[in-house]
Amino acid sequence: MCIMSEYLLDPDFGFERIKRLMVAGAQWCEILVEDVASWRLLCDDHKTNVQRASRLGVSVYAVASGKSFHTCCDGTSAESIDRITDAVCASLRREGGRGGSSDVSPHEVSGGAVQDVIEPLGDVELSRRLDVVKEADSAAWESHPKIKQVSVVYADRVRRAEILTSEGRIVHDNRSMVELAVRAFLRVNGEILSAAHMFGALSGFEVLGQDGKRPTEVAREAVRKAALLIDAKxxxxxxxxxxxxxxxxxxxxxxxxxxxxxxxxxxxxxxxxxxxxxxxxxxxxxxxxxxxxxxxxxxxxxxxxxxxxxxxxxxxxxxxxxxxxxxxxxxxxxxxxxxxxxxxxxxxxxxxxxxxxxxxxxxxxxxxxxxxxxxxxxxxxxxxxxxxxxxxxxxxxxxxxxxxxxxxxxxxxxxxxxxxxxxxxxxxxxxxxxxxxxxxxxxxxxxxxxxxxxxxxxxxxxxxxxxxxxx
Structure with a gap:
């Protein structure tokens, strides 16, 4: 295995594969390693379905002669990465690309921050995610006497990525995202009227306490939009x-x-x-x-x-x-x-x-x-x-x-x-x-x-x- 404590993939191992891709004819190439943990909760008819997923995988991607070549594998084993690298190299050779320099000088690259996480999603218990869904569901049902159905979707995702490129860049890109959506259905004189409201943000769990993003507020806004249709013309x-x-x-x-x-x-x-x-x-x-x-x-x-x-x-x-x-x-x-x-x-x-x-x-x-x-x-x-x-x-x-x-x-x-x-x-x-x-x-x-x-x-x-x- 090539997993390291600091890196998802040993850079020395990765750049050796980058050099092989360049020799095979790539004008530019990269190795992307992605580690994702996610939750998705769907509530319909007061019943909540919970899905939890985690994925770790690697992609090898190269560009030559205006064409792109991509393949991937689950996990980070040396055997799997070599297999997909060889597959892309074979495609590049068939294309007859001239390739770029295989002289790569690895260097870490840092970027500007686009988010701040106060309460990491990895520290949040399932029970608190369930509370979000229940709060939104209850608020929607209580907001209008004509409510017929409510659908609530909560999702969060933590992504950690490492990217090695043929320019020698070593890039770390970590993202934490929270999404909440509510759709309300009203039955009025035999007609079903529906509307939705949602938000998404790069954030930790704390975003659910901000104005306009609280579960009750998202739910009530969805109901408000649906109720407008009652007298709409x-x-x-x-x-x-x-x-x-x-x-x-x-x-x-x-x-x-x-x-x-x-x-x-x-x-x-x-x-x-x-x-x-x-x-x-x-x-x-x-x-x-x-x-x-x-x-x-x-x-x-x-x-x-x-x-x-x-x-x-x-x-x-x-x-x-x-x-x-x-x-x-x-x-x-x-x-x-x-x-x-x-x-x-x-x-x-x-x-x-x-x-x-x-x-x-x-x-x-x-x-x-x-x-x-x-x-x-x-x-x-x-x-x-x-x-x-x-x-x-x-x-x-x-x-x-x-x-x-x-x-x-x-x-x-x-x-x-x-x-x-x-x-x-x-x-x-x-x-x-x-x-x-x-x-x-x-x-x-x-x-x-x-x-x-x-x-x-x-x-x-x-x-x-x-x-x-x-x-």
Missing amino acids: PSPEGQMPVVFAPGSPGVLFHEACGHSFEADFIQKGSSFAGKMGKQVASELITLVDNGQVWGMSGSFAFDDEGNASQRTVLIENGILTNHMYDMRTALIDGVRSTGNGRCESYEHPPIPRMTNTYVENGSDDPDAILAGTKSGIYIKTIARGGNVDVLSGNFVVGVGEGYVIENGRLGYALKNATISGNGPDVLMDIDAVGSDLEIYAAGRCGKGQNVPVGAGLPTLRVRKMVVGGGR
Whole structure:
């Protein structure tokens, strides 16, 4: 076995395998060792299912000639690591890659902190996790007489990773995450109305005592959203102004626009391909991907290729300034990685992924944006699901919590409303950006692999979007 007291993998052992990969033809390569312990509690109908898991494994990943080669093994035995190293070396030789230098000088690399853990999850008894679920469940049932069903999901995860790269970097990246989600179902006049509320954070167990993140508060917010639908009315339909509240609606821009800035999609010809240095959004818009937001679920000190996370400006005052790169796509374009190489686990290869993606503050008064909108709709949350074509930017998504705007004021709540459009067109059509930015834990983003992300925006207005689905 190669497990050490200080290291998950003996660096000398690992770098000998790195050198073999480079000799075999790798332009760049890494060995990732990942040790994960997790809990997941699901409560439905007052019954709680408990799952506990732990995984220790290794991945070998190499890039050559624009292609990637990945394989993995459970555990850290020398035999298993040699087997997967040999498999990648064989693939590299078949590819005929020219390879890079095998002269590697190992060195430790440290990164900036993105979280603080006061109460380590490893010290928390199961009974306290069960109490969280019970508190949320009870609070939801007590919050409204029409409650029919409540679903509570609590999850936490401690990940310890060690990454060795062909540049000689030795990187340690440790993350502690807590997530809590509540969905409430009401039955009113034979109709089932449901809504959810959740949060995710890089933190220890102490986060569950913070304002807005207490189990009772999460549960009551889910019930509040569901209860709004009792008196909700169909949305007006057609093209109209749409005002987005700060925070949660940022997930729309993550889906409809953000993926199109990931370098693998750019290289496949996404809607923003070939537009570097050109105007792609309203001059009011500066769009950022930032893996260093303190305590946010999409943050990390290092990505899964050992590159430090960073703040990457994608659009500045409407001008496209950068893409999000992992090592493979960066080598293709001859640029540096932006620290966006992420993987779900050692069983998956890293690919370009967003971290926390948000529109930066503008200078408009948020209240004045709403007051200056004679008619339209106001969106506080985007519903899960919908349809987004990453390459074209076309989308149709549901409105979660939304309201009609009448003479600059919020009117009745909306039921079953949708918005549709084209991501690039929406960016160009923004005519007001507020100064009240909120960044929200947007859950997990799927792109063949699930990773936690954040999204956000200040209050902003799009001149016109197609609103429908209300009737």
